[in-house]
Amino acid sequence: MSDATILSVRDMRVHFQVKAKSRLPWAPSRTLKAVDGVSFDLRAGETLGVVGESGCGKSTLSRAILNLIPATHGEIVWMGATLTQASAREWHAVRADVQMIFQDPLASLDPRMTIGQIIAEPLMEHRPGMSRKDIDARVRAMMAKVGLREQMINRYPHEFSGGQCQRIGIARALIVEPKLVICDEPVSALDVSIQAQIVNLLKALQAEMKLSLIFIAHDLAVVRHISDRVMVMYLGRVMELADKHALYDTPRHPYTRALLSAVPVPAPSIERGKVVQILSGDIPSPMNPPAGCVFHTRCPMAEARCSQEVPELRALDQGSSAACFFA
Ligand SMILES: Nc1ncnc2c1ncn2[C@@H]1O[C@H](COP(=O)(O)OP(=O)(O)O)[C@@H](O)[C@H]1O
Ligand code: SF4
Ligand SMILES: [Mg+2]
Structure with a gap:
C-alpha cells in the first residue's frame, strides 16, 4: 500500500431543507443534517470501511464526494486538485476515475439493456475513441474477471441472481479502470452465503487493479476482512477513525464498542475484555439531533458534560482518532 493520498475530504456537510408535514404552504422548512463535518484522507490502494446504523449519512456522504448531491460546506481534494469550484467537464473526468457500486444490484441495472451493453456503457461514455471490437474484447475480459461466463453477454439483468447482478455492477464499475x-x-441485500464471495472478489480485484476502495456497510463484521482502516459514523458525524486492528482489538469510542458487542466478533482480545453494551433505543432523528455529543442519549458512559459540549474528533495513539471526551 502506498502512502500517497488520493482523496481528502475536509469538513464535509450536507444539510437538507425538509418541509414540515403540514399542508400549509408557509409552513417553515427544517434543516436535516445528514452529514455534519466529516473529514478523512484516503491513500492510494487503501480500503476505508465506513460503518454506522441506517440513516447516519453514509450514502449521502458517498454521493456528495462525487457531487451527485451538492455539499452544503466542505472541500474535496482529488489527486491534489481541489474540486470545490470544479466545472462540469472536470467532474466528468473525475467520474471516470471514481466509480460507484450500489446496494440493490438489480435496481441499479437498466432492465432494457443486455449485460454486455450495461458493462460497456461507461466505456462508451469515457473512452469515446475506442472501437466496437476493442470494447467487446474489454467487456468479455471484464466478465471473466468477475466470474461471469461469456455466453451470458446477451442476457438481461432479470435472468440473474442477486450475487450475479452485483458481479455485473462490479464489472461495470471497473471497466474504465478507475482509481477509486x-x-x-x-452486500447488504445479498444472502449471507453470497456476501463473502462478493467481498472476496472485490478484495482480489482491488489487489490486481491497485484500486482504492470506500466500502460502506451497516455493521462492523462485514467490513472487517476487506478494510485497512475503518470510519464509524453516527448521525452524520465521525465517531472513530482507526486502523483496522486497533479498531477491532481496542475500540476507543463507546459507539464502536456498542456496535462490536452487537455482532459476533471472532477476536479473543475483544471477547475477554468485552463490556456488554447492546445499543438501546432508536437512533435520534437527524432533524433534531441531541445537543452536545450526538451519541449521549444512548451512551452508557455519558456524563453531564456530554449533553452540553461537542467532543471533537481528536488524535489518540496507534493512529486512532475518536470523538469522545473519555476515549
Ligand atoms: N434527498 C434527501 N432529502 C432529505 N433528507 C434526506 C435526503 N437523502 C437522505 N436524507 C436523510 O439523510 C439522512 C441520512 O441518510 P443516508 O445518507 O441515506 O443514510 P445511510 O446511507 O447511512 O443509511 C437520513 O435521515 C435520510 O432520511
Ligand atoms: S462524549 Fe460522552 S456521550 Fe459522547 S461518547 Fe463520549 S462518553 Fe459517550
Ligand atoms: Mg445508505
Missing part, C-alpha cells in the same frame, strides 16, 4: 470505487453497501 465507492461501494455503497454492496
Whole structure:
C-alpha cells in the first residue's frame, strides 16, 4: 500500500431543507443534517470501511464526494486538485476515475439493456475513441474477471441472481479502470452465503487493479476482512477513525464498542475484555439531533458534560482518532 493520498475530504456537510408535514404552504422548512463535518484522507490502494446504523449519512456522504448531491460546506481534494469550484467537464473526468457500486444490484441495472451493453456503457461514455471490437474484447475480459461466463453477454439483468447482478455492477464499475470505487453497501441485500464471495472478489480485484476502495456497510463484521482502516459514523458525524486492528482489538469510542458487542466478533482480545453494551433505543432523528455529543442519549458512559459540549474528533495513539471526551 502506498502512502500517497488520493482523496481528502475536509469538513464535509450536507444539510437538507425538509418541509414540515403540514399542508400549509408557509409552513417553515427544517434543516436535516445528514452529514455534519466529516473529514478523512484516503491513500492510494487503501480500503476505508465506513460503518454506522441506517440513516447516519453514509450514502449521502458517498454521493456528495462525487457531487451527485451538492455539499452544503466542505472541500474535496482529488489527486491534489481541489474540486470545490470544479466545472462540469472536470467532474466528468473525475467520474471516470471514481466509480460507484450500489446496494440493490438489480435496481441499479437498466432492465432494457443486455449485460454486455450495461458493462460497456461507461466505456462508451469515457473512452469515446475506442472501437466496437476493442470494447467487446474489454467487456468479455471484464466478465471473466468477475466470474461471469461469456455466453451470458446477451442476457438481461432479470435472468440473474442477486450475487450475479452485483458481479455485473462490479464489472461495470471497473471497466474504465478507475482509481477509486465507492461501494455503497454492496452486500447488504445479498444472502449471507453470497456476501463473502462478493467481498472476496472485490478484495482480489482491488489487489490486481491497485484500486482504492470506500466500502460502506451497516455493521462492523462485514467490513472487517476487506478494510485497512475503518470510519464509524453516527448521525452524520465521525465517531472513530482507526486502523483496522486497533479498531477491532481496542475500540476507543463507546459507539464502536456498542456496535462490536452487537455482532459476533471472532477476536479473543475483544471477547475477554468485552463490556456488554447492546445499543438501546432508536437512533435520534437527524432533524433534531441531541445537543452536545450526538451519541449521549444512548451512551452508557455519558456524563453531564456530554449533553452540553461537542467532543471533537481528536488524535489518540496507534493512529486512532475518536470523538469522545473519555476515549
Ligand atoms: N434527498 C434527501 N432529502 C432529505 N433528507 C434526506 C435526503 N437523502 C437522505 N436524507 C436523510 O439523510 C439522512 C441520512 O441518510 P443516508 O445518507 O441515506 O443514510 P445511510 O446511507 O447511512 O443509511 C437520513 O435521515 C435520510 O432520511
Ligand atoms: S462524549 Fe460522552 S456521550 Fe459522547 S461518547 Fe463520549 S462518553 Fe459517550
Ligand atoms: Mg445508505
